[in-house]
Amino acid sequence: MLQDTSSPAVSSAAISVEKLNVYYGSNLAVRDVYLDIPRNQIAAFIGPSGCGKSTVLRCFNRMNDLIASARVEGTIRFEGMDIYPSGEAAKNFDPVELRRRIGMVFQKPNPFPKSIYENIAWGARINGYRGDMDELVERSLRGAAIWDEVKDKLKESGLALSGGQQQRLCIARAIAIEPEVILMDEPCAALDPISTLKIEELMSQLKEKFTIVIVTHNMQQASRVSDRTAFYNAEATDAGGKVGYLVEYDDTEVIFGNPKEEYTRDYVSGRFG
Amino acid sequence: MTFESITDAQAEANLVTAEAKFQPNLAGRYRLDAIFKAATIAATTIAIAVLAWLMFDVLLSGVGSLDWSFLTSFPSRRPEQAGILSALVGTGWVMFLVAVFSFPIGVGSGLFLEEFSDDNWFARFIEINISNLAGVPSIIYGLLGLTAFVIILGDWTGGRSILTGALTLTLLILPIIIVATREALRAVPDSIRQAGYALGANSWQVIWSHTLPTAFPGILTGVILALSRAIGETAPLITIGALTFIPFLPEGPLDPFTVLPIQIYNWVSRPQKDFHDLAASGIIVLLVVLLVMNSFAIFLRSRFQKAR
Numbered sequence: 001m002l003q004d005t006s007s008p009a010v011s012s013a014a015i016s017v018e019k020l021n022v023y024y025g026s027n028l029a030v031r032d033v034y035l036d037i038p039r040n041q042i043a044a045f046i047g048p049s050g051c052g053k054s055t056v057l058r059c060f061n062r063m064n065d066l067i068a069s070a071r072v073e074g075t076i077r078f079e080g081m082d083i084y085p086s087g088e089a090a091k092n093f094d095p096v097e098l099r100r101r102i103g104m105v106f107q108k109p110n111p112f113p114k115s116i117y118e119n120i121a122w123g124a125r126i127n128g129y130r131g132d133m134d135e136l137v138e139r140s141l142r143g144a145a146i147w148d149e150v151k152d153k154l155k156e157s158g159l160a161l162s163g164g165q166q167q168r169l170c171i172a173r174a175i176a177i178e179p180e181v182i183l184m185d186e187p188c189a190a191l192d193p194i195s196t197l198k199i200e201e202l203m204s205q206l207k208e209k210f211t212i213v214i215v216t217h218n219m220q221q222a223s224r225v226s227d228r229t230a231f232y233n234a235e236a237t238d239a240g241g242k243v244g245y246l247v248e249y250d251d252t253e254v255i256f257g258n259p260k261e262e263y264t265r266d267y268v269s270g271r272f273g
Numbered sequence: 274m275t276f277e278s279i280t281d282a283q284a285e286a287n288l289v290t291a292e293a294k295f296q297p298n299l300a301g302r303y304r305l306d307a308i309f310k311a312a313t314i315a316a317t318t319i320a321i322a323v324l325a326w327l328m329f330d331v332l333l334s335g336v337g338s339l340d341w342s343f344l345t346s347f348p349s350r351r352p353e354q355a356g357i358l359s360a361l362v363g364t365g366w367v368m369f370l371v372a373v374f375s376f377p378i379g380v381g382s383g384l385f386l387e388e389f390s391d392d393n394w395f396a397r398f399i400e401i402n403i404s405n406l407a408g409v410p411s412i413i414y415g416l417l418g419l420t421a422f423v424i425i426l427g428d429w430t431g432g433r434s435i436l437t438g439a440l441t442l443t444l445l446i447l448p449i450i451i452v453a454t455r456e457a458l459r460a461v462p463d464s465i466r467q468a469g470y471a472l473g474a475n476s477w478q479v480i481w482s483h484t485l486p487t488a489f490p491g492i493l494t495g496v497i498l499a500l501s502r503a504i505g506e507t508a509p510l511i512t513i514g515a516l517t518f519i520p521f522l523p524e525g526p527l528d529p530f531t532v533l534p535i536q537i538y539n540w541v542s543r544p545q546k547d548f549h550d551l552a553a554s555g556i557i558v559l560l561v562v563l564l565v566m567n568s569f570a571i572f573l574r575s576r577f578q579k580a581r
Contacts, residue, residue, distance in 0.1 A: 068392065103471065123474075126472070126478050127472075170468070
């Protein structure tokens with residue numbers, strides 16, 4: 001019920017997760033997650049609210065570190081490197097370096113209250129970028145399919161853009177520091193259908209260079225854009241809380257066409273959730 | 274036909290029950306609206322009228338003796354020769370030093386408490402105490418300043434000096450600045466911090482580039498409100514022994530001094546009416562200094578907001 005059913009070769013996995021448990025305080029939020037995210041593909045996490053899909057996503061770049069009560073057990077390997085090492089290695093491990101290699105796009109577009117140019121340049125600058133900044137800004141904005149819309153107003157505030165443009169600006173900001181993986185936490189939840197479509201088209205271009213993990217509530221979106229889909233569910237615990245777990249993880253066609261689990265079939269066919 | 278009559282009857286029945294269940298009483302609700310609107314207008318009018326009367330009274334009695342020689346003369350026993358120069362310069366010195374001390378210490382403490390410290394019992398203990406300190410009467414700070422800066426540290430502060438006065442007023446307004454800084458930092462959306470961390474920034478990079486600039490207008494407002502409070506304080510400075518008669522200009526932070534409110538207080542407490550008019554002139558000068566300070570802050574703030 002929990003296993004990664006297709007078991008791709010380890011070498012093709014950008015991120016591999018083994019027996020992941022995440023706690024908030026003493027509450028177990030997600031349990032026993034095993035999965036491999038293949039390189040240069042799009043993996044989608046779907047499931048009802050509170051099933052822990054965002055929690056798992058936020059482990060990949062250790063954003064859960066910002067929540068004081070969060071605690072992670074198990075192993076997550078990024079390109080073979082244990083990102084939750086224990087003991088002496090834990091002190092030497094630096095999540096700041098990890099986050100340059102694993103970028104993130106958030107649910108609500110959150111450009112910095114600075115100029116469009118500065119939104120892109122800042123991340124590169126703090127990471128010690130030594131190249132031509134103008135060129136990097138243009139390349140990143142082109143990469144996020146927003147260059148033509150903003151090239152004449154790079155000095156204007158990023159907040160002056162529309163919601164969809166802001167989100168593409170955030171994607172441009174993420175790819176400017178040349179990460180290997182981009183995590184997207186419901187990137188289209190606050191956008192209209194046309195902006196959503198643009199972001200989805202962008203994602204299929206981006207996967208040539210990047211590995212993408214996307215959390216989405218929109219099942220059509222998962223089936224449209226992703227190569228592999230993980231379905232999470234939540235079950236009630238004895239203590240009266242909820243704990244999330246991975247129900248099934250497989251190629252997207254299998255999850256939406258012929259899933260092995262009854263729960264998955266019910267969820268993707270809209271019978272619950 | 275029957276069908277229609279049935280639906281009509283039902284609609285009528287619905288209407289009747291709806292009327293019985295809901296009694297909108299629009300007239301009564303609008304009356305309440307009007308009453309509260311009138312009450313708030315009355316409150317505003319009272320506040321503004323009292324203030325306007327005060328200003329008018331001060332202007333009326335003060336404007337006569339307000340001339341260039343008032344600003345450039347030292348205090349004197351003869352009202353026609355008395356001026357406010359030493360108090361004006363003293364206030365300038367003290368406020369400059371208060372700003373220099375209180376801004377970095379207050380904003381720094383606020384930053385630590387809000388951005389760096391864990392949310393444990395110790396942080397909460399400090400938080401409660403700082404909020405309480407903001408409400409402590411200013412004369413208590415005067416006593417503290419007297420003990421700490423005049424008696425214990427007198428060798429370094431020069432006793433009843435500008436430095437002592439500035440340090441005492443700094444203590445007085447630090448809690449206000451800390452609380453204002455924390456409020457301003459708390460108002461910065463977490464999404465901005467997360468965006469910074471997700472790009473591989475560490476705490477200081479996020480704070481310096483994003484959190485602090487976003488919160489800065491709010492912090493500046495708090496600092497200026499605090500300085501405005503400090504500029505009008507008399508009690509703590511009298512307690513530490515700031516002199517009222519200074520017929521010379523202080524040359525450094527270790528010299529004795531007086532400030533505008535002390536000079537005003539001194540003139541008001543004299544029996545002659547001429548001195549009362551001088552006090553009114555002093556109040557006008559104090560108000561102008563305050564207004565200049567506040568407009569400078571508003572200017573800085575709007576510049577900062579535009580820059581983003």
